Amino acid sequence: MKDLVSIRDVEKRWATSIFKLADELDSKPAPRKLAGKVLSTLFFEPSTRTRLSFHTAAARLGISLLDIESVGDSSIVKGESLVDTIKIVDGYADCIVIRHPLEGSARLAADLAQHPVINAGDGGNQHPTQTLIDLYTMNRLKKKISGLHVSLVGDLKYARTMHSLLYGLAMFGAEITLVSPKELQMEKAILEEVKEKFGTKVRISNEMNFRDCDVLYVCRIQKERFADPYEAVRLQQEFRITLESLKGAKDDLIILHPLPKVDEIAPEVDRSEKVRYFEQARYGVPVRMAILSDVMG
Amino acid sequence: MKDLVSIRDVEKRWATSIFKLADELDSKPAPRKLAGKVLSTLFFEPSTRTRLSFHTAAARLGISLLDIESVGDSSIVKGESLVDTIKIVDGYADCIVIRHPLEGSARLAADLAQHPVINAGDGGNQHPTQTLIDLYTMNRLKKKISGLHVSLVGDLKYARTMHSLLYGLAMFGAEITLVSPKELQMEKAILEEVKEKFGTKVRISNEMNFRDCDVLYVCRIQKERFADPYEAVRLQQEFRITLESLKGAKDDLIILHPLPKVDEIAPEVDRSEKVRYFEQARYGVPVRMAILSDVMG
Amino acid sequence: MKDLVSIRDVEKRWATSIFKLADELDSKPAPRKLAGKVLSTLFFEPSTRTRLSFHTAAARLGISLLDIESVGDSSIVKGESLVDTIKIVDGYADCIVIRHPLEGSARLAADLAQHPVINAGDGGNQHPTQTLIDLYTMNRLKKKISGLHVSLVGDLKYARTMHSLLYGLAMFGAEITLVSPKELQMEKAILEEVKEKFGTKVRISNEMNFRDCDVLYVCRIQKERFADPYEAVRLQQEFRITLESLKGAKDDLIILHPLPKVDEIAPEVDRSEKVRYFEQARYGVPVRMAILSDVMG
Numbered sequence: 001m002k003d004l005v006s007i008r009d010v011e012k013r014w015a016t017s018i019f020k021l022a023d024e025l026d027s028k029p030a031p032r033k034l035a036g037k038v039l040s041t042l043f044f045e046p047s048t049r050t051r052l053s054f055h056t057a058a059a060r061l062g063i064s065l066l067d068i069e070s071v072g073d074s075s076i077v078k079g080e081s082l083v084d085t086i087k088i089v090d091g092y093a094d095c096i097v098i099r100h101p102l103e104g105s106a107r108l109a110a111d112l113a114q115h116p117v118i119n120a121g122d123g124g125n126q127h128p129t130q131t132l133i134d135l136y137t138m139n140r141l142k143k144k145i146s147g148l149h150v151s152l153v154g155d156l157k158y159a160r161t162m163h164s165l166l167y168g169l170a171m172f173g174a175e176i177t178l179v180s181p182k183e184l185q186m187e188k189a190i191l192e193e194v195k196e197k198f199g200t201k202v203r204i205s206n207e208m209n210f211r212d213c214d215v216l217y218v219c220r221i222q223k224e225r226f227a228d229p230y231e232a233v234r235l236q237q238e239f240r241i242t243l244e245s246l247k248g249a250k251d252d253l254i255i256l257h258p259l260p261k262v263d264e265i266a267p268e269v270d271r272s273e274k275v276r277y278f279e280q281a282r283y284g285v286p287v288r289m290a291i292l293s294d295v296m297g
Numbered sequence: 298m299k300d301l302v303s304i305r306d307v308e309k310r311w312a313t314s315i316f317k318l319a320d321e322l323d324s325k326p327a328p329r330k331l332a333g334k335v336l337s338t339l340f341f342e343p344s345t346r347t348r349l350s351f352h353t354a355a356a357r358l359g360i361s362l363l364d365i366e367s368v369g370d371s372s373i374v375k376g377e378s379l380v381d382t383i384k385i386v387d388g389y390a391d392c393i394v395i396r397h398p399l400e401g402s403a404r405l406a407a408d409l410a411q412h413p414v415i416n417a418g419d420g421g422n423q424h425p426t427q428t429l430i431d432l433y434t435m436n437r438l439k440k441k442i443s444g445l446h447v448s449l450v451g452d453l454k455y456a457r458t459m460h461s462l463l464y465g466l467a468m469f470g471a472e473i474t475l476v477s478p479k480e481l482q483m484e485k486a487i488l489e490e491v492k493e494k495f496g497t498k499v500r501i502s503n504e505m506n507f508r509d510c511d512v513l514y515v516c517r518i519q520k521e522r523f524a525d526p527y528e529a530v531r532l533q534q535e536f537r538i539t540l541e542s543l544k545g546a547k548d549d550l551i552i553l554h555p556l557p558k559v560d561e562i563a564p565e566v567d568r569s570e571k572v573r574y575f576e577q578a579r580y581g582v583p584v585r586m587a588i589l590s591d592v593m594g
Numbered sequence: 595m596k597d598l599v600s601i602r603d604v605e606k607r608w609a610t611s612i613f614k615l616a617d618e619l620d621s622k623p624a625p626r627k628l629a630g631k632v633l634s635t636l637f638f639e640p641s642t643r644t645r646l647s648f649h650t651a652a653a654r655l656g657i658s659l660l661d662i663e664s665v666g667d668s669s670i671v672k673g674e675s676l677v678d679t680i681k682i683v684d685g686y687a688d689c690i691v692i693r694h695p696l697e698g699s700a701r702l703a704a705d706l707a708q709h710p711v712i713n714a715g716d717g718g719n720q721h722p723t724q725t726l727i728d729l730y731t732m733n734r735l736k737k738k739i740s741g742l743h744v745s746l747v748g749d750l751k752y753a754r755t756m757h758s759l760l761y762g763l764a765m766f767g768a769e770i771t772l773v774s775p776k777e778l779q780m781e782k783a784i785l786e787e788v789k790e791k792f793g794t795k796v797r798i799s800n801e802m803n804f805r806d807c808d809v810l811y812v813c814r815i816q817k818e819r820f821a822d823p824y825e826a827v828r829l830q831q832e833f834r835i836t837l838e839s840l841k842g843a844k845d846d847l848i849i850l851h852p853l854p855k856v857d858e859i860a861p862e863v864d865r866s867e868k869v870r871y872f873e874q875a876r877y878g879v880p881v882r883m884a885i886l887s888d889v890m891g
Contacts (some may be wrong), residue, residue, distance in 0.1 A: 029333060037625060038653045049385070052363055056389040059335045059361030064653030066646055080854035084872075088643070088853065091876030092650040259385065260377035278381075282388030326630060333890030346682070349660055353686040356632045530731030556682065557674035575678075 001295060003110035005119045007164040010239060012171055019136050025060075025293070026286035035062035037296055040093035042068045042085075043120070044100040049259065049281070050120050057276075057288035063296070066093050086112045095238065095296045098122075116295040124160055131164040132285045135172060137280040138215055141254055146173035149212050151205075153179040153239060154219035154264060161219060161258050163190055166202070167205050170194035177203040177213070177290045181235045201202045208238075208245045216241070216255045216274075220264050242266040246274065256280050256281040298594060300407035304425040304461040305332035309468055315587045316433050322357075322590070323583035332359035334593055335450060337349055337390035337505045339365045339382075340417070346556065347417050347427075347577070357572050360593070365388050385407045395419075412594040420513040426451075427489045427555060428461040430584045435512055438551055443470035446509050449477040451516040451536060451561060453483040458516060458555045460487055463499070467491035474500040474510070479530045481518065505535070505542045510526040513538070513552045513571075517561050539563040543571065553577050595889060597652075597704040599713045601718045601758040606765055612884045619654075619887070620880035629656035631890055634687035636662045636679075637714070638694040642742055643853065643875070644714050644724070648691050651882035657890070660687050679705045691888045692716075710889040720755055720849050725758040727881045729766060731874040732809050735848055740767035746800075747773040748813040748833060748858060750780040753854050755813055758822060760796070764788035771797040771807070772809065775829045777784045778815065802832070802839045803848065810835070814858050827882050836860040850874050 001014060039058045041051050051067070058065055068089065082105065089096055090113040098109050099120040106119035106126070120129040139145050151171055156162050156178055166186065169176055178186055185204065194200045218241055226232035241255065241264065247250055257265065257277040269275060298311060336355045338348055342374045343366070355362055365386065380404065386393055387410040395406050396417040403416035404425070418424040436442050447466055453459050453475055463483065466473050475483055482501065507513055515538055523529035538552065538561065554562065554574040566572060595608060607734050618728070623739055633652045641661070643720050654686055662683065677701065684689055684707040693714040694702050700713035715721040733739050744763055750756050750772055760780065772780055779798065787793045812835055820826035822871040835849065835858065851859065863869060 002350065032333065036649055036654060036656065048365065052386075052389060055363055056335055059363070060333060061748065062333065066649055066653070068642065080856070084854065087872045088875045092646060092874060092879060133774075219669065260381065262377070279389060280386045281385045285389060311723070329630065345662065349662065349683075349686060352660055353632055356660070359630065450650060557678065575681045575685060578682045582686060 002121075003117045004295065005106045005110050005117065006126045007131045007167050010128060010132070010168075010171075013155070015112075015132060015135065015168075015172075018132060018287065018294065021293060022136055022263065022283070022286040023140070023288035025215050025289045026283075030060045030062075030289060032062040034293070035096075037063045037094045038064040038066055039063045039095050039097065039296070040068060040089050041097045041120075042089055042099070044098075044105075047099055047121065048075060050053055050099065053284035054120070054288055056285045057292055060289055061292060062286065065294065067137070067296065082108070083112060089113075090115055090133050095292065103242075118291065121160065124158065126164060126250060127160055128164060129284075129288060129291060130161055131168045132291070133161050133280065134161075134165050134217070134256065134258070136287050137256060137276070137283050138174075138254075139172075140215075140283065141276060141279075142214060145169065148174045148214045148263045149177070150174045150178055150215040150217060150218050151177045151210055151213045152219075153208075153241070155184045155221045155225070156180040157184045158218045158222060158225060162186065162217075166190060167194060167215065170198040170200035170202075173200075175203075177205055178202065179205045179208065179239070181221075181239060182206060183235070184225075208241075210246065210253065213249060213253055216249075216253060218257045218261075220262060234243065236264065240264055240266060241269055242271070243268055246272070249274070260269055300414045301425050301588060301592065302403045302407050302414065303423045304411045304464050305350075307425060307429070307468075312429060312432065312465075312469075314593065315429060315584065316436055318587035318590060319433055319580070319583040320437070321348040321350075322586045323580075327357045327586060328357075328433070329359040331590070334360045335359045335363055335390045336387050336394065336589065336593070337363040337365060337381070338394045338417075339386055339396075341395075341402075342418070344396055344418065346494075347396065347424075347479065348565050350578075350581035351585055352415070352588055353582045357392075357586055358390045358589060360589065369371065379405070380409060386410075387412055392589065411525060415588065415592065418457065421455065423461060424457050425461060426581075426585060426588060427458055428465045429509050430577065430581050431458075431462050431553065431555070432513070433584050434553060434573070434580050435551075436469075437580065438573060438576075439511060440540075442466065445471045445511045446474070447471045447514060448476055448507055449509045449514050449516075450505075450538070452481045452518045452522070453477040454481045455519060455522060456516045459514075462514065463487060464491060467495040467497035467499075470495070470497075472500075472573060473497065476502045476505065476536070478518075478536060479503060480532070481522075484533055507543065507546045507550065510550055513546075513550060515552065515554045515558075515561055518558060533561065537561055537563060538566055540565055540569070543569070556587075595710075597711045597713075597891065598722050598885060599700045599704050599711065600870055601722045601725045601761050604726070604762075604765075608622070609726060609729065609762075609766075612726060612888065613733055614878070615884035615887060616730055616880040617734070619883045620877075622744075623654075624654045624860055624883060626656040628887070628890060631657045632660055632664060632888065633689050633700070633890070634660040634683050634690065635691045635714075635836060636683055636693070638692075638699075639715070641693055641715065643750055644693065647875075648714070650879045651886055654879065654883055655886060657886065672753075677706060679727075682701065684709055687886075689886065693761045695850075712885065712889065715716045715754065718752065720758060721754055721884060722758060723885060724755055725844045726885070727874065728755075728759050728811070728850065728852070729762050729879050731850060731870070731877050732768075732879050733766075735870060736808060736879065737765065742768045742808045743771070744768045744809040744811060745773055745807045745837070746770045746811050746813075747802075749778045749815045749819070751778045751872075752816060753813045756780065759811065760784060761788060764792040764794035764796075767792070767794075769797075770794065771799055771800065773799045773833070775815075775833060776800060777829070778819075796844035803837075804840065804843045806879040807847055809845060809848055809850060810843075812854060812855075812858055813852060830858065834858055835863055836862060837862055837866070843868070846881075 103123040110117040223232040407414040465510040520529040697717040704711040817826040
């Protein structure tokens with residue numbers, strides 16, 4: 001693979017090889033064979049966590065960083081077209097990780113650049129490395145994805161993470177339940193796509209019941225999406241993960257979250273052994289190391 | 298030692314071994330045995346100098362950097378708890394250098410993190426690596442600390458540096474004189490602590506007379522601490538280091554300062570051979586290299 | 595050479611050796627013999643492109659970076675003199691790349707620092723590495739500079755790039771034509787200097803005719819220089835590079851630009867094979883690698 005722009009570019013076989021490579025890279029000191037290579041992280045939107053995770057992955061592999069944040073007064077953007085910026089950075093670096101608010105921007109970059117391009121978020125559209133980390137975490141902690149009962153909880157309408165994750169889970173043959181307020185249900189088109197492509201029948205629910213669930217994947221309900229703030233608070237309360245809502249859950253249920261979390265998970269849940277999201281965040285490093293090794297190697 | 302949170306964690310023997318290692322690291326090219334390791338500098342307050350000195354130390358050792366400044370719009374902070382941030386960074390890096398305005402924050406980080414934590418300033422509380430650099434500089438330039446006559450001059454009430462330095466000097470057996478305006482005298486509790494722990498009797502003075510002094514350590518009087526700005530200017534004038542105030546001083550007196558300095562030292566003093574604060578700043582690198590080698594090695 | 599402050603410090607022989615080294619460094623993986631060295635980029639004005647190009651050059655050579663931007667709230671500047679800042683950074687790094695709005699600031703830094711200093715722009719004065727990149731690009735693409743017909747087009751009065759480039763072209767024996775609005779003609783003193791020093795007779799023109807031209811070097815007309823904005827727009831239109839203005843030009847004419855460009859070159863020209871400015875930007879890396887190797891080696 002030259003570029004990683006969308007989860008739809010990813011084949012199951014390639015993802016599986018990335019997971020295997022990530023396991024290896026996590027278990028022993030990384031080879032320094034990419035020393036002297038340069039990775040550019042080109043971020044037109046702030047994203048500390050994704051950037052730092054890529055920076056760590058690069059550092060572990062001996063790759064040098066060209067860190068470009070164009071949120072401030074960067075002359076690389078002021079009056080300059082995105083096309084020019086990409087062409088110039090492509091002349092400097094051996095690989096570009098790009099985040100840009102515009103949908104399709106990463107695809108444009110991949111078409112323009114001679115070096116590999118990795119999409120780290122193009123607006124409300126795709127963020128494929130996050131999805132690979134989510135799938136890797138489930139596979140690592142549960143030894144499989146196929147047949148796993150996964151519940152996605154929270155804002156399923158606007159959260160980019162959730163759309164790509166649904167696609168990835170369907171590709172790997174998981175049993176999926178979507179739990180959200182009616183106002184924040186996932187768009188039908190996405191459900192139809194996975195049904196057609198993978199034969200996946202997704203269960204829709206608005207009840208906080210996780211009896212049969214193996215993996216609970218939570219994301220935030222964004223209050224700013226609501227005209228009525230009281231309604232937002234009410235839904236947040238109703239779809240919050242508490243010790244109460246986990247009653248009757250399997251002993252080996254694991255709870256994941258893309259982080260940062262705010263108040264969608266009660267603090268007392270943080271101390272539960274079911275919570276694995278800090279481990280999930282940590283796995284961002286070996287998975288991104290594996291991806292960088294693959295596209296830059 | 299796993300963590301370096303307070304000068305009170307430091308034993309004389311450990312400090313002495315750090316000084317010896319710093320001497321070695323300053324005299325020949327550093328070994329690259331920490332290459333591939335990752336150091337996170339996690340700064341919730343701006344501090345260019347301390348950050349750069351740690352960055353240089355890491356670079357010399359081949360350590361890669363994860364530089365996190367959370368002063369701006371960093372999503373690692375927005376709405377996220379300090380606890381979550383530390384857990385995540387602990388998953389990425391092999392060591393965390395933290396500066397945070399809250400007293401006790403570094404101790405909290407050390408308790409949460411599995412990797413070593415170095416305190417680079419927690420509010421008005423501790424900044425132990427600065428103290429080790431100050432002690433190293435005296436020891437290197439004067440070949441001893443025990444029995445050395447050291448005068449601390451300036452704001453002894455609010456300047457964090459001075460509290461820790463007094464403790465360190467007492468531990469190493471220096472003869473200490475405190476010179477400050479009455480309004481800015483050091484708190485009694487600190488004087489009692491060093492008397493009880495090390496039997497140190499500190500001399501208090503408000504005269505700018507350095508006849509017997511071997512080391513003159515100056516820090517800034519912060520004008521913003523005064524209700525009456527004219528009073529601040531008057532005290533600044535009175536406790537300013539000038540060529541006049543150095544009359545009668547020993548030939549081999551050395552003048553130190555944590556930097557940056559503003560106007561507490563007259564510009565003509567800068568050209569004196571007594572001035573060693575730029576050398577002191579440079580020693581920040583080998584001392585921090587030694588500390589990083591010790592806790593990360 | 596210890597420092598690179600002005601193009602006037604550069605001798606033709608040294609520049610030629612830099613070009614040769616840049617060729618070598620661009621054709622194979624760079625040696626890692628500068629690994630462990632530290633380069634400080636000390637920027638008091640924003641300049642993403644120059645900074646990134648130096649960062650890439652350093653990375654390719656295994657040099658670690660100390661990246662200091664003093665535009666924001668950096669305590670390295672707040673109330674501290676430039677002299678103190680330079681002395682401290684000189685204590686940390688093995689070489690300083692400095693950009694500062696004050697003319698003469700780089701010379702001051704070179705005088706103060708024991709390590710080499712490279713000027714990356716001191717106000718409206720000098721930016722010698724850009725000139726070396728421009729000359730390298732012409733020499734690489736045209737196999738010579740002497741006798742080459744070079745037209746400089748745009749704001750020749752205020753654009754720093756153009757003054758240094760004129761000097762460098764004259765030193766290498768190019769045939770030079772200056773094309774600009776009357777209001778933006780190059781100052782007489784510079785023309786007299788190159789005539790006296792190199793015997794160069796420069797042609798002055800205000801016509802967009804590039805029939806005999808081998809190299810067309812374009813720079814931006816800054817609208818903020820004009821009291822009357824309509825006049826600025828009119829001149830911009832008149833001196834804009836379009837496919838029309840290139841009619842009758844040689845087949846192997848090459849078009850260069852220091853970038854970023856805004857609207858001084860029509861978008862359809864971007865697709866012409868004559869356009870080589872993205873290549874020119876890329877050459878910034880090997881040329882700066884060669885300069886760093888020379889002064890830090």
